Amino acid sequence: MDFNGKTVIVTGAGKGIGREIARMLVERGADVVALTRSAADVDALREEAGCRAIQVDLADVDATRKAAIAALPADFLINCAGTTELQPFLETTVEAFDRLVAVNTRAPMIVAQEYARFLIKEGRKGAIVNVSSVASFVGIPDHAAYCASKGGLDGLTRVMAKELAPHGIRANGVHPTVTLTPMAVKAWSDPEKAAGMMQRIPVGRFAEPSDVAEVVLFLLSDEAAMVNGISMPVDGGYMIA
Numbered sequence: 155m156d157f158n159g160k161t162v163i164v165t166g167a168g169k170g171i172g173r174e175i176a177r178m179l180v181e182r183g184a185d186v187v188a189l190t191r192s193a194a195d196v197d198a199l200r201e202e203a204g205c206r207a208i209q210v211d212l213a214d215v216d217a218t219r220k221a222a223i224a225a226l227p228a229d230f231l232i233n234c235a236g237t238t239e240l241q242p243f244l245e246t247t248v249e250a251f252d253r254l255v256a257v258n259t260r261a262p263m264i265v266a267q268e269y270a271r272f273l274i275k276e277g278r279k280g281a282i283v284n285v286s287s288v289a290s291f292v293g294i295p296d297h298a299a300y301c302a303s304k305g306g307l308d309g310l311t312r313v314m315a316k317e318l319a320p321h322g323i324r325a326n327g328v329h330p331t332v333t334l335t336p337m338a339v340k341a342w343s344d345p346e347k348a349a350g351m352m353q354r355i356p357v358g359r360f361a362e363p364s365d366v367a368e369v370v371l372f373l374l375s376d377e378a379a380m381v382n383g384i385s386m387p388v389d390g391g392y393m394i395a
């Protein structure tokens with residue numbers, strides 16, 4: 155897949171899956187505009203990864219909209235930023251729930267609105283990939299707010315797919331299983347829990363960021379021109395186990 159001459163917005167490009175997506179896109183010729191939070195990551199993205207980087211807290215509505223507009227013009231959008239907090243359902247706080255929905259569900263909506271408005275105004279085609287999770291299909295203990303936030307994101311993906319496709323903009327979701335990133339360390343560092351999860355993955359391993367990035371890039375590309383509104387697991391068969 156050749157992304158020469160294409161500009162791609164990648165949220166959450168500072169670490170983990172987003173960082174690998176940005177690296178791969180640059181390698182394949184794209185100009186990457188990274189939206190992420192930590193200053194050190196913004197510097198590294200500019201100096202080491204060859205990206206344009208905008209520092210933003212995606213939990214902040216106004217800052218998110220401003221950053222999305224500043225990232226334009228762009229050909230493609232990848233909503234990859236996400237966050238999690240582990241709390242059993244009965245102890246899930248309203249504050250944590252709101253924080254997760256703000257970053258995992260609301261921010262992708264805001265960024266996609268600005269991106270799509272721009273494309274429609276310019277009469278250009280495009281594609282959006284929202285990075286969801288197997289957690290939107292499966293109830294994972296201690297992940298109530300996270301599962302809900304990703305389920306909400308899937309709803310957005312499907313509505314975007316219907317409303318934006320007539321304008322030439324496709325929208326799809328990618329659903330990784332446990333992927334070896336800083337987030338996975340936070341959620342799966344308990345060896346007993348990790349072993350239980352691993353057992354349910356027929357290919358016998360967790361995902362690498364590159365496993366997810368390849369699928370994201372395929373869904374953006376013209377090779378996937380007829381793929382719209384899908385929820386694509388990248389889970390080594392976890393969903394059928």
Ligand code: NDP
Pocket residue numbers: 165166167168169170171172189190191192195210211212213234235236237257285286287288329330331332333334335336337338
């Ligand atoms: P990481 O925690 O490794 O990286 C997440 C990136 O998103 C970081 O750069 C982080 O910046 C950024 N980010 C988080 N919150 C904000 C915010 N409020 N404002 C701006 N940037 C923010 O996560 P992963 O790479 O593992 O996850 C990427 C996506 O994949 C997420 O949507 C996640 O839900 C999903 N996913 C991950 C899985 C996994 O096992 N790793 C499994 C399934 C789905 P900073 O560090 O500066 O906050």
